[in-house]
Amino acid sequence: MKIKFQLNGQPVEAEAPIDETLLDFLRNRLRITSVKKGCDLGECGTCTVLLNGKPVRSCLLLAVQIDGEDVTTIEGLSKDDNLNPIQEAFVKEYGFQCGFCTPGMILTTKALLDKNPDPSIEDIKIAFEGNLCRCTGYDQIIESVLRAAKLIKR
Amino acid sequence: MYQDYLGEVKKLLHGKDYKVVGKNVxxxxxxxxxxxxxxYTTDFIIENALIVRAVRSPYPHALIKKINKKPAFKIPGVVAVIIGDDIPGENQCGYYLDDQPLIATDKVRYIGDIVALVVAKDKESAWAGADAVEVKYEELPAVFDPKEALKGDFKIHNRKSPGDVKVIKGDVEQAFKECDVIVENIYKPGSQDHAYLETEAAIAIPEAQDGILVISTNQGPFRTRNAVARVLGKPQSQVRVITPYIGGGFGGKDTYGPIISSLAAVAAEITRQPAMIVHTRYDSFVYHFKRCPFEIRFKSGATKDGKLKAIEVDYLCDCGGYAAHVIGLLKRAAYHSTGVYEIPNCNVQGIAVYTNNLPVAAFNGFGNPQMLFAVESQMDLLAEKLNIDPVEFRLKNALVPGSRTGTNQLLDHSVGIKELISKVAKKADWVKKRSKQKRWQSETKKRGIGIGCSWHGCGTTGFKHDWAGASVILNPDGSVTYSTGIVEIGQGTITSHAMMVAETLGIPYEWVKVELNDTSRMPDSGETHAQRGAFIGGTAAVDAALKLRKKLNKLASEILKCDEDEITIEDGIAYSLNDASKKISFNDLVREMYQRGISPAEYGFIKARRGYPDPDTGQGDPYAAYTFGCTIAEVEIDIETGEVNVLRLYPGVAAGKILQPDVVRGQINGCAMLGLGYSLTEVVERENGKMVNPSFTDYLIPTIMDKPEIAEFISVEDEYKYSGYGAKGVGEIAFIATPLAVANAVYDAIGVRFYDLPISAEKVYFALKRK
Known part of the structure; x- marks a missing residue:
């Protein structure tokens, strides 16, 4: 089925099989490989994208469900090396190691800070409950979010 | 060959502070x-790559009677069906021992053993094809308990054990007679899944001159290359392995990387088309090899003045259907079985046993978390019997410079454990918190505090080789091209290498570009495991950079007409220390090298400075240096549910020079959480050797909600002089200490000791009920 949607602020028209997940559609058809497949079951959060500004797991949605909607992937946050404040914060606070969960973490940060510009550590924990990271132990991710909040306010 | 790299570097820098090393970049x-x-591997999307799907055995132990490929070809997209006999080279992929065919031909030895590969134009056809292949099996009696396997009439291979190990020192029998307290227990630390977020995958692409290119999730590009060359029957030069970013490894991709790469390579070689294989999360949980469960009988004794006298240890490692990584971790566990203590009498005997369980992999700690869980539980039990504080007891026995280990290795320097224990205990306010009188508790909640000490030899264990290369090219514009055989799995090692190269050359760190990991650039550099990435790999980087730095110094002294010893290079400027007006920029200096025909490229190559312990006595020097760890844990136990809530962790390491403080902190905190999972929630449930909780819903790795407060780590920088900048490894040590501290804290809280891991809420609940 032909779908039309906004991707990172640009209109996109594409053919999407009715049984294809948004994750496979983004990766295999649109070649947006920043969206990672960690489990394909909605359990790990590596495939997080923003749907109308809210974090969703792209492995649990069908591509056809985004017809007419607005989708943001990490490519929508920055151009070239001009990092978004959230990305800058993740660099400075070492909020990544292997990097596989990082696009999902950064998009979850964006959704959180858009809604709550001054989150407490508890708010951050709740927002990231569904994003697994096996490398960092989470502390430096929390510190990245706190620094991003400060950078954005400035 | 064994240079005092630390001394050489310090001399070159004229004793000045480091500009890059030890900073956060x-x-x-x-x-x-x-x-x-x-x-990452699956982001290299190759147009029209064929999809490979393995046909796997549903039986834990069976003879393969017949394989019928034909039904698979009824599925239109199927291009090839490959069985063991079709493999062009040798059908063998064992890690240390040649006991594992890549594709089983005569029998299967665990649920998931591969019997065929289906190669198809798309995923759906590959999966349908794999379902369609008909395999006739004749079931054999299977065994899942290593003790039963040893005793009973089971024949998985032509021998029951793939290997054993001994550490024999002093006179244990006599020593126990002289002990005032003796403690003996059986410990059963369990399995664990790596649960990295990126599953295993490999892409193989036929290249010119009959070569093959492999891009895969691996921690050992050279081992992967050699494994692929072997199954394809090609010289190693015909196989090129590119290792892109890896989404977490923890040892799992050390073991499974060569296997999955070989599967893709065989498919690509036979079809002469690009082929890829990708594990789903289910595949990863059920089929990739995991942490080795141990059963350890541990007897230890001390005199009443609190000095350890003797240990007697025997243990079994359940390695599953093939030896895979077991030989190495079996030996490593034995060589560390004294813990961080001086013990004059040791009798340690370990044996690996084949069963029909899933085989075992390398996994952070590599046998040490299991062995040291027993060691550190014993330490607390002895301390209690002796009525000595556990910290004090550890301090009385801790290794110091001049100590000898259980393998009789003399530790002449870089032994920071004693200072580390004191510092961590002080930071955690141990004395006050350990005192029972003032401790907070309620009707339903009890708190406790516990300590765990760990050590981990850096580099591979002394029964196989340990070497690594690196190359540095100075480009005419002064920029630097650096290559290493060490893989970036998230740990930040390639950044450490770039920092050390920059520091050694005297240039800004940003001038060093680290190339994509490619086996065609580099001599065999071993695997990225065993805390060797910065320790061995990084020293190779320093070795290469030093060779160039010496040439640069000489050239600068000629141009500036001064003594070589007075030349220094800082921030990309070479100048005379006696007359700063005598200077030349790094770029001009490099260009001059080209002009004068002085080679601007160097390889570094390092071999670990250690030996090979005697196989009968285990006496010798199995590692070049040891990293030490100490963690204190505070826990709160809900006695109504049995849930153990870790409130705070105080980690510490004596890991030599800390190259990147914030990156090391990330490693330590990440290790702590991996350790919490092993301590409390990560249960690999098995039926007939097969994992039956293969999802993140049923296999519980720590989430952000489970995160305790983790204190800023303590570091005792006990520099090691034969490595670049005195660094030791740091990737595994903080993991090992965590479960030991948690288990001891649980005992402190509720007076119940657990002899197996993980300590699940269910176990605590029933233990408290029994109490």
């Missing part, structure tokens, strides 16, 4: 990773 991989541009 922007990681080499940072921008790519935060923008989503970092490429």
């Amino acid at each position: 922007i990681r080499v991989d940072a921008i790519e990773k935060v923008t989503g541009r970092a490429k």
Whole structure:
């Protein structure tokens, strides 16, 4: 089925099989490989994208469900090396190691800070409950979010 | 060959402070990773690549009577069906021993053993094809308990054990007679899944001159290359392995990387088309090899003045259907079985046993978390019997410079454990918190505090080789091209290498570009495991950079007409220390090298400075140096539910020079959480050797909600002089200490000791009920 949607602020028209997940559609058809497949079951959060500004797991949605909607992937946050404040914060606070969960973490940060510009550590924990990271132990991710909040306010 | 790299570097820098090493820099991989541009194996999308799906045995132990490929070809997209006999080279993929065919031909030895590969134009056809292949099996009696396997009439291989180990020192029998307290227990630390977020995958692409290119999730590009060359029957030069960014390894991709790469390579070689294989999360949980469960009988004794006298240890490692990684971790566990203590009399005997369980992998700690869980539980039990504080007891026995280990290795320097224990205990306010009188508790909640000490030899264990290369090219514009055989699995090692190269050359860190990991650039550099990435790999980087730095100094002294010893290079300027007006820029200096025909490129190559313990006595020097760890844990136990809540962790390491403080902190905190999972929630449930909780819903790795407060780590920088900048490894040590501290804290809280891991809420609940 032909779908039309906004991707990172640009209109996109594409053919999407009715049984294809948004994750496979983004990766295999649109070649947006920043969206990672960690489990394909909605359990790990590596495939997080923003749907109308809210974090969703792209492995649990069908591509056809985004017809007419607005989708943001990490490519929508920055151009070239001009990092978004959230990305800058993740660099400075070492909020990544292997990097596989990082696009999902950064998009979850964006959704959180858009809604709550001054989150407490508890708010951050709740927002990231569904994003697994096996490398960092989470502390430096929390510190990245706190620094991003400060950078954005400035 | 064994240079005092630390001394040489310090001399070159004229005793000045480091400009780069020991600082926090922007990681080499940072921008790519935060923008989503970092490429992992499955992000290399190859147009029209064939999809490979393995046909796996549903039986834990069976003879393969017949394989009928034909039904698979009824599925239109199927291109090839490959069985063991079709493999062009040798059908063998064992890690240390040649006991594992890549594709089983005569029998299967665990649920998931591969019997065929289906290669198809698309995923759906490959999966349908794999279902369609008809395999006739004749079931054999299977065994899942290693003790039963040893005793009973089971024949998985032509021998029951793939290997054993001994550490024999002093006179244990006599020593126990002289002990005032003796403690003996059986410990059963369990399995664990790596649960990295990126599953295993490999892509193989036929190249010119009959070569083959492999891009895969691996921690050992050279082992992967050699494994692929073997199954394809090609010289190693015909196989090129590119290792892109890896989404977590923890040892799992050390073991499974060569296997999955070989599967893709065989498919690509036979079809002469690009082929890829990708594990689903289910495949990863059920089929990739995991942490080895141990059963350890541990007897230890001390005199009443609190001095350890003797240990007697025997243990079994359940390695599953093939030896895979067991030989190495079996030996490593034995060589560390004294813990961080001086013990004059040891009798340690370990044996690995084949069963029909899933085989075992390397996994952070590599046998040490299991063995040291027993060691550190014993330490607390002895301390209690002796009525000595556990910290004091550890301090009385801790290794110091001049000590000898259980393998009789003399530790002449770089032994920071004693100072570390004191510092961590002080930071955690141990004395006050350990005192029972003032401790907070309620009707339903009890708190406790416990300590765990760990050590981990850096580099591979002394029964196989340990070497690594690196190359540095100075480009005519002064920029630097660096290559290493060490893999970036998230730990930040390539950044450490770039820092050390920059420091040694006297240039800004940003001038060093680290190339994509490619086996065609580099001599065999071993695997990225065993805390060797910075320790061995990084020293190779320093070795290469030093060779160039010496040439640069000489050239600068000629141009500036001064003594070589007075030349220094800082921030990309070479100048005379006696007359700063005598100077030349690094770029001009490099260009002059080209002009004068002085080679601007060097390889570094390092071999670990250690020996090979005697196989009968285990006496010798199995590691070049040891990293030490100490963690204190505070826990709160809900006695109504049995849930153990870790409130705070105080980690510490004696890991030599800390190259990147914030990156090391990330490693330590990450290790702590991996350790919490092993301590409390990560239960690999098995039926007939097969994992039956293969999802993140049923296999519980720590989430952000489970995160305790983790204190800033303590570091005792006990520099090691034969490595670049005195660094030791740091990737595994903090993991090992965590479960030991948690288990001891649980005992402190509720007076119940658990002899197996993980300590699940269910176990605590029933233990408290029984109490």
